[in-house]
Amino acid sequence: MAKLKTVFLCQECGYESPKWMGRCPGCQNWNTLVEETVRPPSPVLGQSKGLVSKPSRLTDVVLEEEPRIKTGMVELNRVLGGGVVPASLTLVGGDPGIGKSTLLLQTSDQLARAGHNVLYISGEESVRQTKMRATRLGVTSDALYVLAETDIRQIENHIESVHPEIMVIDSIQTIYNSDLSSAPGSISQVKECTAYLLRLAKQQGIAIFIVGHVTKNGALAGPRTLEHMVDTVLYFEGERHHTFRILRAVKNRFGSTNEMGVFEMKEGGLVEVANPSEIFLQERAKGAAGSAVTASIEGTRPLLVEVQALVTPTSFGNARRMAAGLDNHRxxxxxxxxxxxxGLLLQNQDAYVNVVGGVKLDEPAVDLAVAISIASSFNDCPTQVADAFIGEVGLTGEVRRVSRIEQRVNEASKLGFTRIFVPSKNLGGWSPPDGVSLIGVESLSQAIRLALGSKKEAMPATDFFPSEI
Structure with a gap:
């Protein structure tokens, strides 16, 4: 009998070493190398002794419309690119207690009510515990099957008896393959079980959702190859002590990765937020300095959010710069x-910038609102309640044009904003909605002067753009 070979695998990054080391050379974490037995690789998807396919001309390939399974959640359908794709493997990640299991259990119930066979497999809860949570959420569909199992071989046997169209695995870290000697949740087990599920999804046409844990750094636990193996990667974000949850797609082979879904956690489970802009602005304080509203494009829809800034003299040698929901470097x-x-003297001022509602903004079109909020707090001069600010700010202080300006302005108009600051280059070729006054600005100093004109004495006397009004 041949001697079994063992290697040491890092449980954080998947680094492989022939001997044990206290610190992983890949991710620099301590005590993460675990000894595991090397097994022969399992058969890969599509492996066959005979020729099963041949090259085809691209022009000869018949393109048919890709079928989609609509869930009962419009927000989830948007993030997935229009619905669930059959024979796909989707990974859902998020912090513990954020609502991943709740989201998938509610989705399973809605799909089962629509006439689809759904199998919900829990490796962390018993069937009775799952039933308790389902009762609290109002899940009562007869086409929803529940199973408590962790052995991947037994799961395949149950699939043959139930024949589900959609299957949920909660979570992948609890599933194991008995052919491997390593413990459930290890690098080799996670990779092997995910490859096994991928084969089942492609061969039997099952749409599979798997739940993945995240590390303390916010990344999905396990190797990066796990994200490469699946078709779609969804992140469920939000603060545990806040009611709003945001679902984002960071990888999607069947749709856009710029979409965002907003949910609100209530006693009866997750509820979709049809108009996130109204929710994010409903508690906005009137007449408060350091507040500015902007319109950001998230996927296919505009989203109005409030940017808040607090500028105060520093008590230390170096001023602090902190941002939540924005890039700190930006x-x-x-x-x-x-x-x-x-000309604002900010080098001795602490600055704290926050995007209300836990939304993360990463597009340059929100630059003008961020700068206005900082200037408003520094001068202690509030912006008008009906003002909104859209534009990218360059290093020379100019306000540059942005894309999809009509959608942004229309969304702001629906929520009652009547004066909207936009780049002057975006003014031509279209008409604003009735009752909306567009103010075209060419520079940041011009925008600040027009928006905070009620306190001109606090503004610097130097004007870097003398041609402006």
Whole structure:
């Protein structure tokens, strides 16, 4: 009998070493190398002794419309690209207690009510415990099957008896293959079980959702190859102590990765937020300095959010710069532009910038609102309640054009904003809605002067753009 070979695998990044080391050379984490037995690789998907396919001309391939299974959640359908694709493997990640199991159990119930056979497999709860949670959520469909199992071989046997169209695995870290000697949740087990499920999905046409745990850094637990193996990767984000949850697609082979779904956690489970802009702005304080509203494009829809800033004299040698929902480096860049091009003395000021509602903004069109909120807090001069700000700010202080300006302005108009600051280059070729006044600005100093004109004495005397009004 041949001697079994063992290697040491890092449980964080998957680094492989022939000997044990205290610190992983790949991810620099301590005590993450675990000894595991090397097994021969399992048969890969599509492996065959005979020739099963042949090359085809691209022009000869018949393209048919891709079928989609609509869930009862419009927000989830949007993030998935229009619905669930049969024979697909979707990974759903998020912090513990954020609502991943709740989302998938509610989705399973809605799909079962629509006439689809759904198998919900829990490796973390018993059938009775799953029933308790389902009762609280109002899940009562007869076409929803529940199973408590962790052995991947037994799961395949149950699939042959139930013949589900959709299957949920909660979670992949609890599933194991008895052919491997390593413990459930290890690198080799997660990779092997995911490959096994991928084969089942493609061969039997089952749409499979798997739940993945995340590390303390917010990344999906297991090797990066796990994200490459699946078709779609969804992240469920939000603060445990806040009611709003945001679902994002960071990888999607069947749709866009720019879409975002918003949910609200209530006692009866997750409820879709049809108009997130109204929810994010409903608690906005009137007449408060340091607040500005902007319109950001998330996927195919505009989203109005409030940007808040607090600028206060520092008590330390170096001023602090903190941002929540925005890139911290981008905020520092905008503050440098405000100091150099507008003349605001911010080098001895602490600055705290926050996007209300837990939304993360990463597009440059929100630059103008961030800069206005900082200037408003610094001058202690509030913006008008009906003002909105859209535009990208350059290093020379200019306000640059943005894309899809009509959608942004129309969304702001629906929520009662009547004065909207936009780049002057975006003014031509279209008409704003009735009752909306568009103010075209060419520079940041011009926008600040027009938006915060009620306190001109706080503004610097130097004007870097003398041609402006």
């Amino acid at each position: 905020v520092s860049l905008l503050m440098a532009v405000l100091e150099k091009r507008v």
